Amino acid sequence: MPEWKREIREALAGAKLETDAAREEAVVEELEQDLAERYEELVRNGAAEQDARRMLSEELRDARFLAGLRPPLERRQEPAVPGLGRQERFLAGLSRDVRLGARLLRKNPVFALVAILSLTLGIGANTAIFELLDAVLLRTLPVAAPEQLAEVRVNHAGRIGSTVARQQDFSSAQWKEVETQQQGFSEIAAWSTQGFNLGRGGEARYAKGLWVSGDFFQVLRLQPELGRLLTKSDDYKGCGVEGAVISDGFWQREFGGRADAIGKTLSLNGQPFQVIGVTPASFSGLEAGFNFDVAVPLCSEPTVQGDQSWTAGATTWWLAVIGRLKPGWTAERAAVQLNAVAPGIFAATLPAEYDAAAREKYLKFTFRVLPAGTGVSELRASYAAPLFVLLGISGLVLLIACANLANLMLARASAREREMALRVTLGASRGRLIQQMLVESLLLSAIGAAGGAVLAQALSRLLIGFISSEDNPIFLPLSADWRVLLFTTALGVLTCLLCGIAPALQAARSDPGYAMKGGGRGSTAGRRGLALRRGLVVSQVALSLVLLVAALLFVQTFRNLVSVNAGLQQDGVLVADFDFSPLKMPVGRRPEYKRELLARVRAVPGVDDAAEAINVPMTGNSWNRFIDIPEKGVHRRIIDFNTVSDQFFRTLEVPLLAGRDFEESDTPNSPRVAIVNERFAQEILGGSNPIGVTFRVTRGKPEERVYQIVGLVGNTKYRDVREDFQPIIFLAESQDAEPDPDSTFVVRSGESAASLIGALKEMAERTSPEIVLNFGVLRTSVLRGLARERLMATLSGFYGGLAATLAMVGLYGIVSFMVVRRRNEIGIRMAMGAGRTRILRMILREGMVLLGAGLVIGVILVLAAGNAARAMLFGVKANDAASLGLGVGALAVAAVCASLIPAARATGVQPVEVLRED
Amino acid sequence: MRVKGFARELKKGSAELLILSLLEQRARHGYEISKLIEQRSEGVLQFNVASFYPLLYRLEERGFIEGRWVEKAGQRRRRYYRVTAEGRAVLKEHRSAWANFVGAVNRITGEEHA
Known part of the structure; x- marks a missing residue:
């Protein structure tokens, strides 16, 4: 077999091709294969080996062959532009x-x-x-195998009782039953949150506390960074006050990250806890949005909270339950197992004070189990x-x-x-x-x-x-x-x-x-590109109209909420909380002490009016009860309640429409009295005069109290500003014989909040240095409740403005471009006698056509997208005509301005110059 | 001599059409293409290395076909060529032009013999 490769190389060398080595090598290889096959064929067909070889060699030296190879091979070797060569692949010449x-x-x-x-x-x-x-x-929790975590929730339609923490599913009794009867979890734990006051008297300084059952850290499989974590052996009935685990952040902040923090004592709500360990830095708690500072066992709760303990309450819903599913168990299977034992659990924990109807509902409660690998969060919902x-x-x-x-x-x-x-x-x-x-x-x-x-x-x-x-x-x-x-x-x-x-x-x-x-001038590619550019501007106008209208709606929502008539004076009102539980005062002495405190607050210089209230309006708290008014046919209506002192309505400037305010003479021993709002009179009493009407409140089972309505006041918002006015019953603080060791005052004053707080602190200090104080400004608290709306209004406003600006820049750009493009035409028109107004109109028309098309599409989009935002609006409809009109108007004005500038420039075209340019 | 020259011109004129036609259905390597031309024309049309490869490379360089090395198990790698989209368009044009041309020539030369 002849050495074809060598022969081909010699032939190509003779031709002195200017091509790169790789290409030449490829050609050599390809030709060699071809020649070898031809050679074999010739020999197979009877040619002598030498003849065959000579024949093919001659072909290689054929001048036409080399001349024919030159153009295709040489042309590709130095492309004028990178990537010309076909073997240069995608992304060639990238650098x-x-x-x-x-x-x-x-x-x-x-x-x-x-x-x-x-x-x-x-x-x-x-x-x-x-x-x-x-x-x-x-994001998933930074714990081992988060996908195995699941939380247990209670389906509790029509539940009666009180919620005291962010966790609102289980009572202590329910948790104990679930813990013993569940089978789907290898470890299961209950937990709750509470702020613990770190100080002793004076203005409170809070640590974010976690109540956890013994297995909590085992459920999460967390390892301590220092010391040890709480275990089952720390959580036993009657444990009193023992150990606490702190978070890494708290350890750094309070103890400077020193190892000798272990064994130190922390005062939590006045109780001495010993620090036993620190959680790893990666773990900040179970709730997205909330971290924790200190975790203490559930069993310490009765000691810390004393007679206000949540553990004993059969209708206090304050615990959340999370567990680690056993291998092979799913959340669904765990739920099925729990619901199989649910009737027994709820029968065993039936609150004694429930009446027949409430019992029936309670016994029908069920459980659900949800994956909790990403933790749990209320933030998610809102x-x-x-x-x-x-x-x-x-x-x-x-x-x-x-x-x-x-x-x-x-x-x-x-x-x-x-x-x-x-x-x-x-x-x-x-x-x-x-x-x-x-x-x-x-x-x-x-x-x-x-x-x-x-x-x-x-x-x-x-x-x-x-x-x-x-x-x-x-x-x-x-x-x-x-x-x-x-x-x-x-x-x-x-x-x-x-x-x-x-x-x-x-x-x-x-x-x-x-x-x-x-x-x-006047190239076709330019015209094609121009159509595209006009399309882009039209879509910009349409989209920015959507954003502008959205911004207007959210801004209006926020303004409506801020300026909504809440029925009371929000400005200049300070909320002051005096917690005197550290004084360990007998229950019987509390009413007197509270009266005294209120009198002292009223005596503080600068205070115009002051009163006490269990629930400060619009701060999210609530308290409700069933009432009966047999003669009016009202049976088991659930009504919001509040307990207030005398002058509460005067302090918040709520009008007293009929009857009287609470008085000193309303005592625990006098007939029980109540004040209702207008809404109550309309909705519950059918608009009749409420004064003198009596109603019954079913509280506990044996207790049924009768109240007589003595006053009628204007409507006020109850939980937050978003809700409509609801019927409210106000009871007299002075008739409560067993009040909590805590007074919340609303104080109206012309003084600045800072100086008023200073004066109140001084007063509290004089009264008793152990009192724990908390202050807030009503307006600020209400505004904080509107953080979501404020966020939406501010950001959508900013984005809406940005969008409109961008769209106008786009419009300006395209009109300017058209002016430049049509300069000759304009020059000729002007030379032919067209007036400036006419030119101005012609150019403006260009901008207005784009604007009009954009607005039409935009309005359609706004109407279609309205539903997405409906739930987030207040006092304004998603397809609010005024907002839409305002958005359209604003864009139109801006668009006229944006096209006027280049249009004006167009009228400045000098016909002579344009014609001379040709 | 004169007839031979005419045949060569015809061959040159139709070579691109022939190669593109053979590559229309599937990719083939150079030797296979030239062999197929020879077989299907029953030896009337023959290409040697010298005449064939410059033609092939020119087609590739113009973007009508593209070659790429293909390795099959137990064989040496070979360069296979396939028609590009552009090549397909060109083939279509060439084909109809050829048909028109042949038809026209036949109409004239056929009449003469009739």
Whole structure:
């Protein structure tokens, strides 16, 4: 067999082909195979080996062969533009493109700045909100095998009793039964939360406390960072006050992270607990949004809370239950098992004071078991929907920013049409041009995404500041985990495609012939790009109308809530809580002591009015009971109650419409009296005069109290400002013979809150230094309750404004571009005698057509999207005509302004100059 | 001599059409293409290495076909060519142009013989 390879190489060397070695080697290999096969065939067909060889060798030296090879082989070796060579694959010449892109950005700093800034803002805003969503909704607990965790909940329709903590499912008795009768969990624990006062007297300083049953840390499989964690042996009946476990954060804060913290004593609500261990830094509690400082065993609760203990209450719902499922058990199976034993559990824990109807309901309660790998959170319920809406809104803003950028890049692509045409002429493939344009937008979006990721860290903390408050601090461990990184990266890629694809496709359509022509006027590619750009502006206008209307609706909601007529004076009212339980006063002495305290508060200089109330209105607390009024046919109506002292209505400026206020003469021994509000008179008594009417309250089983209505007052909000006025019954504080060792005063004063607090503190100090004090300003507390609405109003307002601005920039850009493009036409028209007004009208019409189309689509979108926000609005409809009108009007005015500037420029065109340019 | 020259011109003119047609259904390597041309034309059309490869490379360079190395188990790797989308379009044009041309020629030359 002849050495074909050597022969081919010699032949090619003789021809002196200027091609690269790899290509030449490939040709050698291919020809060698062909020649070998031909040779074999010739020999097979009877040719002599030498003849066959000579024949083929001659072919190789054929001058036409070498001449024919030259063009295809040589042309590809040094492409005029990278990527021309067909063997150069996808992404060939990438680094060259990146360098070129960076150079172009440096050459256009204003474009680069605008582009990067808008992408940074857009991506940052999206990432920040996503980070919050991630922390609230998606992140799993930092414990071993979180997917095995499940929480047990009670289906308790029509339950009667009291809730005292954020955890509201189980009473102590129920928990004990569940603990012994469940089978699906290898470990199960109950827990609750409470603020513990760390100080002794004076203004309270609270630690976030966890009540935990013995197995709590075993359920979570947590290992102590220091010392030991609580175990079953720490949680036994009558344990009194023993050990406490503290969180890593608390350890750092209170003990400076020193090892000798173990064994130190902590005063929690005046009880001395010994620190026995520290939890790992990664663990901040079970609730997304709330961390903890100190965990103490459930069995200590009766000792700490004394006669207000929750453990003994058969109708006090204060515990949550979480467990680790046994291998092979699912949440569903555990629920089935629990519900099989549910009738026994509820029969064994039936509250003695329930009447027949309440018993019947109670015995029908069931359990459900839910996966708890991501912990449990109330924040989820209240913030999931707003966060998703905000994510949607910020997504739209990013979309508008992308449209603007795409527009800018399209304009640049038009300006670079000759460059692109030249590249095509020089042999660049279309794919290559698309790649180059995409690399440019990728560069922009990569910088934008990086900036956005950094910005998001600050923004998300700002957002938490928004929904956090002093008495309800939100703790979210924000860190950029893989989900956040993935989200940001995806946003970056998406924006790259959104901004880059249109200009890239336009560039790819470049007509090579264009490069040869001289002028830059009236090219077809330009017209095609223009249609695209106009489409982009129309969609920008439509989307920004949606965002503007959303912003108007949320701002209005917030304003409505703030200015809503709550029926009482919110300004200048201080809420002061005096906890005198450390005085260990006998129950019988408390009424007198409370009266005395109230008198002292009223005597403080600067105090206009003061009164006591069990529930301060609109701070979220509630208390209700069933009442009966047989003569009015009212049976077992559930009504909200409050207990207040005399002058409560005067202090909060609630009008007394009929009858009288409570008086000194209303004592535990005098006939029981009550005051009702207007709503009660209308709804319960059918609008008749309530004064003199008596009603019965079914409290405990044996106790049935009869009250006579002595006064009628105006309506006030009860739990929060969002609700409608409800019927309320006010009872007299002075008739309570066994009050709690705690007084909450509402104090109205013209003094500043700070000086009033100082004066009250001084008074308390003089009365008894052991009293624990807490202050709040009513207006501020109410506003804090509106954190969600404030968040929505502020952010949607900001985003709405941003969106409108971006859209107007887009509109301005396109009208300006049209003016430039039609300069010749305008010049000719003017030369032919068209007046300035006519030119102005012509250009304005261009902008107005785009605006009109955008607004029509926008209105349709607003009407369609209204449902998504309905639940978050207050006092305003989702399809509120005024907001829609205002949004349309604002955009229209802005659009006229945005097109007027370039239109005015158009009228300044000098016909002579334009014609001379030709 | 004169007839031989005419045949060569015909071959040159139709070579692209032949290669593209053979690659239309599936990818083939160079030797296979030239063998198929020879077999199917019953020896009338023959390409040697010198005439065939420049043609093939030119088609590739113009983007009508693309070659790529394929390895099959137990064999040496070979370069297989397939028609690109652009090549398909060109093939379609060539084909109808050829049919028109042949038809026109037949109409004239056929009449002469009739």
